[in-house]
């Protein structure tokens with residue numbers, strides 16, 4: 001299994017078999033697989049990569065943990081109406097209206113970091129900047145009262161490790177002990193929810209509303225947090241990039257440092273991808289990071305050149321019917337954070353570079369500790 005795709009060079013073959021699945025690495029094939037619902041389904045999107053043994057499964061079941069098809073893993077007739085509801089929550093106008101508030105958050109975070117750096121401290125930008133802003137924005141748009149920020153972050157990372165990581169059975173048990181109770185808490189939030197989640201609850205039931213919140217709380221903030229840490233690290237290492245507009249920097253970051261390096265589909269029937277036979281039921285791993293750096297996508301595909309032609313042609317947000325609903329939100333968050341930290345980053349040096357855990361899809365970087373240059 002390709003658990004640390006970011007460590008592998010981009011492969012020459014557009015498609016190949018590896019560890020029991022078909023891997024697709026070219027931009028053309030990646031788009032094709034993501035968008036073709038006749039041949040490929042998103043039903044396996046949230047399946048645990050390492051099967052969960054009976055003990056941890058029992059732990060999850062004790063908390064009535066269920067992930068019925070709702071958003072990312074839903075290729076049934078309910079996907080369209082559910083997506084439409086959340087599409088309104090994350091509509092461009094609602095997202096754009098957050099700009100002044102997000103700018104305030106990012107400015108305060110940047111001021112706090114500057115103060116600590118000037119006092120001679122080494123500061124973890126992951127904790128001080130990346131981790132809280134995306135969750136605060138998500139909670140605001142979903143009208144959730146998320147006061148237990150640290151709890152939500154702990155739960156999200158546990159869920160990403162349990163479903164996409166490479167945990168031992170012992171670790172799976174520990175992770176289930178975090179994910180199960182949190183899922184039970186989400187049931188309560190779903191029952192008391194307003195807006196889109198309330199409508200989902202009434203129309204499709206408690207399990208569907210809880211599953212939607214589960215996915216949104218993980219995908220709707222942890223991804224952007226991870227992206228921010230990866231991008232801030234790159235900017236500390238290569239401050240000349242800060243000469244470009246923030247939005248252009250973010251786009252190149254998404255193309256070359258996507259926080260979700262791969263995403264899965266399952267083949268619905270026997271087919272082939274560039275000569276590689278694919279059998280019904282095969283898992284197809286779409287290597288989003290390789291697709292973004294493919295020849296012909298951008299003028300200099302392997303180099304980070306903000307604003308270059310083709311910069312937006314990446315597949316960091318997937319493609320087709322399941323394309324990310326939060327793309328505008330995460331772009332705005334990242335743009336504002338980069339703009340607010342831009343004056344500070346060239347004066348910083350890395351003390352601890354973020355290290356990513358073993359994971360099939362998510363980068364999950366650890367702390368990014370910086371200090372003022374000496």
Ligand code: HEM
Pocket residue numbers: 034042071072073074083086090138216219220221223224227258259260263315316317318319320321322323324325326327329330
């Ligand atoms: C940099 C940050 C983010 C990245 C890289 C990202 C990436 C992705 C990817 C790769 C998919 C799967 C697309 C496919 O199957 O073709 C997806 C789906 C989704 N994302 Fe994001 N995402 C990010 C942030 C967000 C945010 C902030 C939200 C919500 C506020 C969000 C909500 C969703 C939803 C609801 C789906 C499922 C859509 C559907 O199945 O119809 N994402 N995202």
